[in-house]
Structures are given as C-alpha cells and as structure tokens.
Amino acid sequence: APESPGQADRPSAFDQLISRSPQMKLLKHLAAEVAQTDATTILITGESGTGKELFAQGIHAAGSRSKGPFVALNCAGIPEQLLESELFGYQRGAFTDAKHTKPGRFQQAEGGTLFLDEIGEMSPSAQAKLLRVLENHQVDPLGDTHSIHVDIRVIAATNEDLPAQIKAGRFRLDLYYRLNVYQLRIPPLRERPEDIEPILTSFLETARQDHGCRIKGITPAALTLLQGHDWPGNVRELHNVVEGLTITCKDEMIRPDHLPVSLRDAQSAGQNGNTEKASLLAYGLSVDEMEKKMLQEALQRTSGNISEASRLLKITRNTLRYRMAKYHL
Structure with a gap:
C-alpha cells in the first residue's frame, strides 16, 4: 500500500x-x-x-x-x-x-x-x-x-x-x-560499533561547513581503534573526540596517531588487564589509596561527569558522591 x-x-x-x-x-x-x-x-x-x-x-x-x-x-x-x-x-x-x-x-x-x-x-x-x-x-x-x-x-x-x-x-x-x-x-555506542563511522562522518561534515575543517575521512586502522573503544560517554564523547581532531589533525585522513592518547592507552590497558591488576598489587597501596586512584582516574576520563564516571565504575551516582566526599575529591 x-x-x-x-x-x-x-x-x-x-x-x-x-x-x-x-x-x-x-x-x-x-x-x-x-x-x-x-x-x-x-x-x-x-x-x-x-x-x-x-x-x-x-x-x-x-x-x-x-x-x-x-x-x-x-x-x-x-x-x-x-x-x-x-x-x-x-x-x-x-x-x-x-x-x-x-x-x-x-x-x-x-x-x-x-x-x-x-x-x-x-x-x-x-x-x-x-x-x-x-x-x-x-x-x-x-x-x-x-x-x-x-x-x-x-x-x-x-x-x-x-x-x-x-x-x-x-x-x-x-x-x-x-x-x-x-x-x-x-x-550504548559500544553495542553498535557500526554506527561510529556514519556518526563521525556526520560530525566531520558539520565541522567542514562551520569552520572549513580539512579532514575528509578516517583510515581503517583508526576506525578499528574507535570501534574497539568502550565509549563511556557514548555519542557525546565521540563528538568531543571529533571536535578535538578538527583542531589537532592537520591531515585529510585520521590515523591512529591522531587519536587522543587517553583513548589509545585505555585500549592498551584493556588488552593487558591482567598485567595491570598485578602491577597494582606491586605498588603496595592500601585499599583506600587504590579506591581513591580509581575514582580520580574515572573522573579524569569522563571530564568530571558524575553519571559517566559512576557507570564506568559500576556504582550508583549516590555511592560515587559519597566516596568523593570521603576522599575530598
């Protein structure tokens, strides 16, 4: 019909x-x-x-x-x-x-x-x-x-x-x-990695129209890195990454080395999770010190966004606020 x-x-x-x-x-x-x-x-x-x-x-x-x-x-x-x-x-x-x-x-x-x-x-x-x-x-x-x-x-x-x-x-x-x-x-974006490329392309098109961004696309290697990222901030986080690339990337194609170091490091850390856990024990930190470090890292990775940091830590926002107050963060 x-x-x-x-x-x-x-x-x-x-x-x-x-x-x-x-x-x-x-x-x-x-x-x-x-x-x-x-x-x-x-x-x-x-x-x-x-x-x-x-x-x-x-x-x-x-x-x-x-x-x-x-x-x-x-x-x-x-x-x-x-x-x-x-x-x-x-x-x-x-x-x-x-x-x-x-x-x-x-x-x-x-x-x-x-x-x-x-x-x-x-x-x-x-x-x-x-x-x-x-x-x-x-x-x-x-x-x-x-x-x-x-x-x-x-x-x-x-x-x-x-x-x-x-x-x-x-x-x-x-x-x-x-x-x-x-x-x-x-x-969430991590459950639909095939959406990353068209969303990124749309953001780049807007950037070209708004302020003459020279970036035309992304290499397969860089796209693979983006598709493997956890994206705790979802599409908003991807938008922020693209916004940063329009300033820092001077080439027509986005390569892996153009991507934020924090994004590349996070994936390396995920691939070497067991090594990282072992190294935490080697630091000789107390449980409180380790917890404070985890909170600081989560807040840093999410630019202080309570909702995103609590999701990353798998705790409620109220619990995160309590622990932030506990450690004067």
Whole structure:
C-alpha cells in the first residue's frame, strides 16, 4: 500500500539520529509509531550521551503535537528546592523572591510535549506532585489555591536503573508505572560499533561547513581503534573526540596517531588487564589509596561527569558522591 503523507514525513523527524545498525533502525521505527499515539507517556532509557533528548524531539516532531512547544527540563540540573517551582510554576508572593507570577514548565508545554530528563534525580515531593499531574492532568502552582488543567504529552528519560531505585526506596513504584506506559531503550555506542563511522562522518561534515575543517575521512586502522573503544560517554564523547581532531589533525585522513592518547592507552590497558591488576598489587597501596586512584582516574576520563564516571565504575551516582566526599575529591 502506498504511504500516506504522514507516514512519508515521519522518518524525517529522526534524521538527526545518524545510524546504520539494525537495532537503531528498529528503535526509530518504534519511536515513529508511538509518536502517533497522542497522549501516551513514554520512558526513554539509556546511558548518558546516547541521544535520549534527540529521540524525544523526534517523537514530538513526528506526532500530532508537533505544532505545539517542546519544553525540556533536566531534573538533575536544578537544585531540589527550585525544581518544583520550575515544574509547576508559582504565584506572586508564594515565597520571598516570588515578585511575579511565573508559569511552570507544564503550562509552558501546553498543547505540546514536556521532556523530563534524568527523572531518577527527582525528589520524593516532586515525584508525588508529578504523579498527580499524570493522573489528573492538573497542576497546582505554588501559592495558588486553584488547579490548572494542562494538555500535554510527557516524555521522561533516565540513565538510572529505576527498578533498582524503587527497591532502594528512592523512586515511587506508582510513578514508574505511570511513566513506563511505553519504554524505548537506546543502546550504548559500544553495542553498535557500526554506527561510529556514519556518526563521525556526520560530525566531520558539520565541522567542514562551520569552520572549513580539512579532514575528509578516517583510515581503517583508526576506525578499528574507535570501534574497539568502550565509549563511556557514548555519542557525546565521540563528538568531543571529533571536535578535538578538527583542531589537532592537520591531515585529510585520521590515523591512529591522531587519536587522543587517553583513548589509545585505555585500549592498551584493556588488552593487558591482567598485567595491570598485578602491577597494582606491586605498588603496595592500601585499599583506600587504590579506591581513591580509581575514582580520580574515572573522573579524569569522563571530564568530571558524575553519571559517566559512576557507570564506568559500576556504582550508583549516590555511592560515587559519597566516596568523593570521603576522599575530598
């Protein structure tokens, strides 16, 4: 059957998500389908840097709410005491600094989509209020005695293991059920190495257009190195690597020696893991000293990004913060 105009247009909403892998092709197809269900709440899961917000933007653009606003809020990027006023808004005089009435993100997204990133970082109080909005489609601005009806779609995203957070008492089970009506899991870059070349090519093309980058491509040896890297920061990390190469690489083709030393060293360390473990014991360090060194290295490799460092160390962000405080990092 021929495609309707709506079906033909749909894939263009996901054009920014460059990929070659079958799993990403399927994921974009599923996202385009769920975009057509106007009010379904969607939970996007995946590691930091995998492109969760791009998927959310694609779903918004492919659906019937595309003419409405797309409003994004990173729940981890706002202090806990300010998050609720940002989400739900406030009336003038609701608190000391509330000199003017301000609509919250829910009201700003009226008729469109509200994207809540890092939903696992939301406080228990904000979780309870979010649940009420999802159930009743009404928000209660701080200091207002009247509820306001909102017509929006909510897309939430997390790089946390929410079922584990629920077991630990840090996330509400009823809210999880409300958010997890439809889930999309974005695989990390290391699980789809065939996507590295087209993504890199796209980044290089943008660099050529923006500031006349001379790099035209990458040698097979250098590409093999990139495909063997763990990519704890995923596509965001690859973008940073390419950005650095546009400055340091003066040739038309990227060779292994052009790649960051840290990337090459990390692979060498992985290939010689047993030797490295033995050498750690030879240093005569205490367990605390070794742990501190591991934390420092993880933070250095991820440029201080707590989410990426905790994933690299296979611990929760709260555990990482506790240990950073313990060692004054």
